[in-house]
Amino acid sequence: YCIQIVETSFTHHKKKKQLQNKTYCHPEIKADRSFVLYRPPPVVRDPALVEEFLERAKFIADDLNWLLALPHDKFWCQVIFDETLQKCLDSYLRYAPRKFDALLDCLPEVNDMQKCLHRSVFLTFLRMSTHKESKDHFITPSVFGEIIYNNFLFDIPKILDLCVLFGKGNGLLLQKMIENIFTQQPSYFGDLDETLPTVLQVFNNILHKCGLQCEGASAEPQKLEEKVNVTPGNMPLQELKDIVLYLCDTCTTLWAFLDVFPLACQTFQKHEFCYRLASFYELAIPELESAIKKRHYEDNSVFADLWRRISHSRKRMIEAFHILINQVCLQPILESRYWHLGSVVLASYLIAVVGEIVSSFSGLLEKMNRYSYLFLRDYDELFPVEDDVSLLQQASSTLDETRTAYILQAVESAWEGVDRTKAQVVKDPT
Amino acid sequence: MALPRLTGTLRSFSNVTKHEDYSEELADLRTKRSKLHEQLLKSDLTWKKIIKFVDDNLDKKEHQTVNGDLKTILQAAKQIVGAENGQEAIESGAVFLFKTFHRKECVGHDETKAIKQMFGPFPSSSATAACNATYRIASHFTEEQLTALIQMAEEQNGDNRVFFGKNIVFSFDMHDLDHSEELPVNGEADAQKIISLDY
Structure with missing residues (x-):
């Protein structure tokens, strides 16, 4: 050799x-x-x-x-x-x-x-x-x-x-x-493509451990002796800690990778990663947070640590989502990469791009449970969706207003019943 | 226990990595020590060269004292290396002790670690005897003479080579948990409460 x-x-x-x-x-x-x-x-x-x-x-x-x-x-x-x-x-x-x-x-x-x-x-x-x-x-x-x-x-x-x-x-x-x-x-792009189903499976496994079911997850037959009524609220503390540590590591690692190498975003999106991430967030975060808050702790530092990790994971997921949206949808337009193609082609491209954003959020619109729109609200709080839409509108006057209106309406709905000013006061006490 | 990691899962369940078997590596420290012994035996600086160096650079009247100290070092090496390892290994050990102590007045933490790393647990009295004897021998020579002698070994080890990346500014900063200012009251049941994401 x-x-x-x-x-x-x-x-x-x-x-x-x-x-x-x-x-x-x-x-x-x-x-x-x-x-x-x-x-x-x-x-x-x-x-x-x-x-x-x-x-x-x-x-x-x-x-x-x-x-x-x-x-x-x-x-x-x-x-x-x-x-x-x-x-x-x-x-x-x-x-x-x-x-x-x-x-x-x-x-x-x-x-x-x-x-x-x-x-x-x-x-x-x-x-x-x-x-x-x-x-x-x-x-x-x-x-x-x-x-x-x-x-x-x-x-x-x-x-x-x-x-x-x-x-x-x-x-x-x-x-x-x-x-x-x-x-x-370039074979590494192929490897990344092959790896992503396993990454998505990690999210599914976390949901499964929390007694939740992810949309799109394969309906595997359940073993008869398997406990089906375990939730984060009643599982042993060590198990809850492991789930939170695993989630924290997963979110930080994925975000760190996308932050360093945003060119990977296209490969992530081939697996509808935005949608899967947002769905996971919507299902898992309220359940885990509720369990962490309700549990009785002998040592309060354990509670503080778990809370810090879950908050950190939330932020990293939203930031990862933003990198994906930014790289796949917004950046190509802002860099005017497609402007030379002429207004007709550009308009079609924009429609496709906006469609990407809408499809990322629209699955969430259908969930009308007590935690509905949590992801959209949190995302909008960190990265105002209105700003992104405004950038798109500035990039092309031919942008379909019906679609942009749909997005903005979705964001508005997400905030319905929530005191936005209260949230802002919490954000900035000054 | 290993912490649960995303990349650990990817290594186990994806087909994009070489599946390493670490079970055979439990004795790697022992293997490493024996490799270091082998390297020591191949060193350009030998015990015979140290004796010749002493013979060439000292008056005959000083020989008797110095020869006694050389014997002390060799005896200490025998205790540390183990007599069962043969004369060649003992002499290599003596060279190692001479190199380790030639600028030292006493056996410090670094020297103890270096000897232990090379030979495993050793009697401290032997190390002290070797250190004192080496110090007495070294006092007969100038700094330049000793440097020239020791460099025989170091040149072979390539210590003068250019180190890749020596000019690269490296940061030790790592991703950390964000600082969360808001902690909910324990037991709070308000699931609709907005939790700030601005940490």
Whole structure:
């Protein structure tokens, strides 16, 4: 198994002719390094556990620093052929603590070591996503695309982990990395497409655990012994905590990915993601919030933590929805990408676009239960729908007013019976 | 226990990842330590070179004292590495101890960690004896002489290479929970209450 990875080009001064020096990558060139797996810092300050964490982390930090100091060709040989390295990186992405996880009270040396690792892991992925390291050291883009895909150097779960771990502080660099990965290897769009049903299944599973049924979910036969009357209100506290933690992680991860890589929105929308997300929100959030509020807690900090997580998840879902609407519908118009097509074509496009927004909301209009329009109201509170419609109207005078009126009417209905000024007072006490 | 994660589910239930089996990796720390031992044996700096360095750079009258200290280091290495591992492993251990202590007056936290990482649990008295002996030997030489000796090992390890990304400004900032100012009163049953999303 031998791969030609590097084409070093240089100019022969006498002949003034561009020459190509092809470098080949072979498993035998790989160093026998034995990377160890990452384990997260211990939850308790047990000296033995702390020591083991530090030992592991030091091994990984030293090995990654060694890897980052390797010349271009040797780095790629190691990355491609060293399975222990690939497992080490994957274990970091899986188990590295997110800041929104439960707070850890770590010793300063544990924090310092974790920071050191965090940087080295990011730089390793940065190098792995860079096909042109310098003018003399680069990999042909098509070969690069094959290497990272065929060897699973990146996959969709890893990319999502990268976004949630590094997206806040290193967003611009991460955006370039992920754009380059998807550009050089479009098969990742296919993988994302394949992954989305599983993401939607996660929402369904949460609903199922809450004793709720999602629209469009497959009606699987229920086991006879399965408890069907479990709700968030009567389930054990630990189970409720797990659901809220899972929801919080899911929403934050999806939002972090869309925030870094909005080009993924089209693939999400192929699965009617906006509608499915809004439906989930409408069903799950009131049920979970009600359960969290009604439950009796021995430790009030548990209640505060659950409430904070559910509120955070709400906001992230609405923000993810906004990124999707913005990317799929609004941005193309604002960038005038279709203006050159002429007014007739533009009008048809706008109708299709508005249809997208309406279809995202319209499913909700049909639900007239006590929580109806919750999502639409919350969305409108953070991102006023009127502003988006106004932008569309400014973009084209040929926009079908009946459709825009329908949207605005839907928003108005959502606020019916709710004191909007009260909500605004809560928002801004000044 | 691992926290429930979206990406954990995707790894388990989607077909877009390489399904890794981590069960065989339980002994990875032991494997890593033995790899480090192998690397140590391949080091360019050998015990014989240290002895030759001492012979070449010291007067004969100082040899007796220094030879005693060299023997102390070798004896300490025997205690730390284990006599059953053979002379070659003991000498490599002695080189490691010399490298670790050549600029140290006492056994500090970092040195203890380094020795433990390489050899596992060890008698602290042996480390102290090796440290004191190395310190006495080192006091006979200049800083330049010692640096030249130690670099024999470091050059092979590539410590002088350019580190990818050394100039990249890295931020440790991570996504956190939003600050929620509003907490409902516990037990409140008003499902229609508007909860602010402006945190």
